[in-house]
Amino acid sequence: xxTERTRNRAQMILLGAxxxxxxxxxVSIVVNSLTTTRxxxxxxxSPQIDEAREFGFESRKGTRSLVVRVNHRYxxxxxxxxxxxxxxxxxxxxQLLAESxxxxxxxxxxxxxxxxxxxxxxxxxxxxxxxxxxTDNPTALVPSGIGTWSPTPRQLGWxxxxxxxxxxxxxxxxxxxxxxxxxxxxxxxxRTSGGNLSVSSEVTVGGTVTGSTxxxxxxxxxxxxxxxxxxxxxxxxxxxxxxxxxxxxxTVEVENGDNLVGKYELVYNDSVSTNPSNYVDPDECEVSVDxxxxxxxxxxxxxxxxxxxxxxxxxxxxxxxxxxxxxxx
Amino acid sequence: xxxxxxxxxxxxxxxxxxxxxLGALLFAVQSVVVTPGSGGDLDASTRSDLRQQASxxxxxxxxAENNDLSTLVRNWSQSRQTFxxxxxxxxxxxxxxxxxxxxxxxxxxxxxxxxLYNVHVAYRPKNLSDGTRRVxxxxxxxxxxxxxxxxxxxxxxxNQTLTARNVSQxxxxxxxxxxxxxxxxxxxxxxxxxxxxxxxxxxVRVVVW
Numbered sequence: 304x305x306t307e308r309t310r311n312r313a314q315m316i317l318l319g320a321x322x323x324x325x326x327x328x329x330v331s332i333v334v335n336s337l338t339t340t341r342x343x344x345x346x347x348x349s350p351q352i353d354e355a356r357e358f359g360f361e362s363r364k365g366t367r368s369l370v371v372r373v374n375h376r377y378x379x380x381x382x383x384x385x386x387x388x389x390x391x392x393x394x395x396x397x398q399l400l401a402e403s404x405x406x407x408x409x410x411x412x413x414x415x416x417x418x419x420x421x422x423x424x425x426x427x428x429x430x431x432x433x434x435x436x437x438t439d440n441p442t443a444l445v446p447s448g449i450g451t452w453s454p455t456p457r458q459l460g461w462x463x464x465x466x467x468x469x470x471x472x473x474x475x476x477x478x479x480x481x482x483x484x485x486x487x488x489x490x491x492x493x494r495t496s497g498g499n500l501s502v503s504s505e506v507t508v509g510g511t512v513t514g515s516t517x518x519x520x521x522x523x524x525x526x527x528x529x530x531x532x533x534x535x536x537x538x539x540x541x542x543x544x545x546x547x548x549x550x551x552x553x554t555v556e557v558e559n560g561d562n563l564v565g566k567y568e569l570v571y572n573d574s575v576s577t578n579p580s581n582y583v584d585p586d587e588c589e590v591s592v593d594x595x596x597x598x599x600x601x602x603x604x605x606x607x608x609x610x611x612x613x614x615x616x617x618x619x620x621x622x623x624x625x626x627x628x629x630x631x632x
Numbered sequence: 633x634x635x636x637x638x639x640x641x642x643x644x645x646x647x648x649x650x651x652x653x654l655g656a657l658l659f660a661v662q663s664v665v666v667t668p669g670s671g672g673d674l675d676a677s678t679r680s681d682l683r684q685q686a687s688x689x690x691x692x693x694x695x696a697e698n699n700d701l702s703t704l705v706r707n708w709s710q711s712r713q714t715f716x717x718x719x720x721x722x723x724x725x726x727x728x729x730x731x732x733x734x735x736x737x738x739x740x741x742x743x744x745x746x747x748l749y750n751v752h753v754a755y756r757p758k759n760l761s762d763g764t765r766r767v768x769x770x771x772x773x774x775x776x777x778x779x780x781x782x783x784x785x786x787x788x789x790x791n792q793t794l795t796a797r798n799v800s801q802x803x804x805x806x807x808x809x810x811x812x813x814x815x816x817x818x819x820x821x822x823x824x825x826x827x828x829x830x831x832x833x834x835x836v837r838v839v840v841w
């Protein structure tokens with residue numbers, strides 16, 4: 304028998320069913336929309352942004368590595384010839400990169416070098432084996448102006464010494480790198496009785512010795528290649544204080560250069576227009592200058608390049624200056 | 633008579649309730665997204681994640697202090713004529729883990745989660761019109777149709793040397809021959825593609841499935 308009470312219960316069942324149905328539909332809509340959103344979120348643009356970042360990084364790194372190599376490839380070139388060489392090599396590099404990116408990423412990339420907007424530095428080079436002497440005494444590889452005159456010393460980007468250990472004396476030669484504040488890194492170099500190259504370095508900041516090292520470097524085929532900027536030999540078997548231990552700009556002088564035999568190269572920014580009266584400027588490098596004589600040649604200090612990337616989702620062109628030796632002017 | 637009518641209404645209300653519930657359940661079941669992954673394939677989200685992970689591994693390795701991508705590409709053994717520590721030239725490291733942090737990351741990111749991967753080095757041939765050639769660094773089979781690829785471009789220079797332990801550090805890349813059977817000058821498959829200091833531009837490609 305259906306009473307008023309049981310009838311009310313039946314209506315409650317209907318209402319409960321409707322409420323439950325609304326809840327199920329609602330939950331299913333929410334779950335479905337979440338799933339759809341998660342699936343649709345990744346787009347094609349995301350990988351291309353990563354690839355653009357990669358290209359931006361690699362184009363700077365590649366240009367820097369390439370220009371360093373061209374800077375040190377030739378001795379007897381003028382600034383115009385060097386600029387043309389770099390332009391030609393960057394174009395070849397750009398073509399290789401373009402083909403590589405086109406084959407795998409379906410993107411077009413290019414790098415262009417602008418010689419007129421690039422800054423030149425100076426490269427002091429002695430490509431033949433000889434003492435580290437000069438007509439000055441002490442030999443000023445990068446001229447000193449501290450105390451006696453007031454031009455700005457130069458930022459040092461590259462200082463590599465290729466020492467002929469056998470012909471180097473067991474008496475010490477000194478190389479002193481100094482900045483305008485009087486902070487210095489002093490190197491003492493000589494041949495040990497065992498035929499190795501002894502390299503001692505001492506860093507002085509504010510009149511206090513803040514670091515000193517003394518290492519023996521094993522020669523390879525009779526030579527030791529020292530990178531004095533980073534403080535390491537190229538075979539990485541010995542480490543010492545680099546010139547980076549003190550702030551630039553720097554002057555570089557060699558004392559008792561007769562004791563040291565080898566080849567060397569320095570690159571510095573060419574911001575100094577006048578030289579001290581007691582400094583004999585080396586000749587410009589050309590065929591008539593013997594290889595065992597130091598001479599100066601141009602080097603790109605900051606390269607201005609344009610990097611472009613064109614893809615289906617992303618296009619950009621970036622004009623930037625690449626500091627070839629990682630040193631700001 | 634009135635009691636019969638009420639009884640029929642009660643029955644009808646019950647039926648309507650059942651139909652409403654069944655309709656809601658049917659709607660919910662129909663609206664569930666059935667992803668391809670449930671059938672063994674990779675859904676779009678998983679593929680995107682895998683591509684990003686592979687890309688991150690390449691990026692991290694490219695910028696590493698030691699054993700970076702350039703070092704790994706030049707890790708070529710003269711005696712084995714394949715990558716140093718690899719099984720052979722056809723499958724490279726094959727089931728073995730490539731050296732350095734690169735191998736560890738690939739192993740932890742993909743192997744241990746049940747994914748397979750290949751790594752190969754694509755390079756430009758001496759004659760640029762010949763297209764792209766490749767050397768397998770890790771070959772673990774044919775990728776599925778769902779495989780994803782990530783790559784990173786590495787520039788090699790003439791004056792760089794091979795990095796395998798037993799190789800002379802006095803021989804620069806440009807001095808090697810690309811002919812494996814006539815290797816008087818040593819053998820390295822990647823050729824000097826252009827004149828000038830640049831040796832070649834290679835791509836390290838990771839394929840994951």
